[in-house]
Amino acid sequence: KAGVTQTPRYLIKTRGQQVTLSCSPISGHRSVSWYQQTPGQGLQFLFEYFSETQRNKGNFPGRFSGRQFSNSRSEMNVSTLELGDSALYLCASSDGDRGMVNSPLHFGNGTRLTVT
Amino acid sequence: AQKVTQAQTEISVVEKEDVTLDCVYETRDTTYYLFWYKQPPSGELVFLIRRNSFDEQNEISGRYSWNFQKSTSSFNFTITASQVVDSAVYFCALQLFDSGTYKYIFGTGTRLKVLA
Numbered sequence: 001k002a003g004v005t006q007t008p009r010y011l012i013k014t015r016g017q018q019v020t021l022s023c024s025p026i027s028g029h030r031s032v033s034w035y036q037q038t039p040g041q042g043l044q045f046l047f048e049y050f051s052e053t054q055r056n057k058g059n060f061p062g063r064f065s066g067r068q069f070s071n072s073r074s075e076m077n078v079s080t081l082e083l084g085d086s087a088l089y090l091c092a093s094s095d096g097d098r099g100m101v102n103s104p105l106h107f108g109n110g111t112r113l114t115v116t
Numbered sequence: 117a118q119k120v121t122q123a124q125t126e127i128s129v130v131e132k133e134d135v136t137l138d139c140v141y142e143t144r145d146t147t148y149y150l151f152w153y154k155q156p157p158s159g160e161l162v163f164l165i166r167r168n169s170f171d172e173q174n175e176i177s178g179r180y181s182w183n184f185q186k187s188t189s190s191f192n193f194t195i196t197a198s199q200v201v202d203s204a205v206y207f208c209a210l211q212l213f214d215s216g217t218y219k220y221i222f223g224t225g226t227r228l229k230v231l232a
Contacts, residue, residue: 004160033220042224043207048217056217088159104151105220107161 004108018079025093032074037088122223139208149211
């Protein structure tokens with residue numbers, strides 16, 4: 001099985017711009033989660049989608065949004081970028097129903113976003 | 117409060133030394149799962165082990181072993197005879213049920229450097 005695929009791998013944007021990141025989960029996985037990883041804060045949960053519905057959301061401002069398509073692929077959008085949004089954004093998929101019960105997350109390589 | 121603490125920010129060892137990575141968690145839930153993930157330089161987090169709150173048996177997998185103690189809320193990870201390829205950031209995570217779904221709480225990670 002192919003792993004979780006995230007595109008692009010690297011991205012450089014300027015403040016005020018918006019960005020869209022893409023994630024293709026492992027085939028058959030219906031749950032997709034997004035995390036922001038920064039040196040100071042570690043892994044912070046952004047949101048989780050299951051069958052095209054946002055099922056769980058972390059404590060991030062409304063500038064961060066996402067969606068999931070019928071094929072389980074997911075996109076994450078950040079509008080009005082700020083310097084502090086520079087981070088590694090990780091996508092993870094899972095085959096667990098009911099929010100990944102007893103099912104490990106499978107992560108992609110991440111998208112490294114740099115905001116200048 | 118629900119929290120995962122990895123007090124060791126960075127550890128350096130010489131190859132073939134044994135090393136233990138500490139993980140302390142906080143939760144009032146009686147049912148939860150604990151995980152360890154490895155993040156090599158390539159970026160993706162790799163699942164290592166899962167343990168549920170009712171199973172306190174220690175586990176050994178090759179050079180890796182895990183010690184789960186509910187009495188001290190700890191889930192420590194030991195690498196025996198470390199190798200350079202073990203160099204990575206290791207994350208401990210707690211999965212529990214919250215607001216109708218399951219969520220993960222990650223520790224801030226421990227960077228392990230194994231020197232040749």
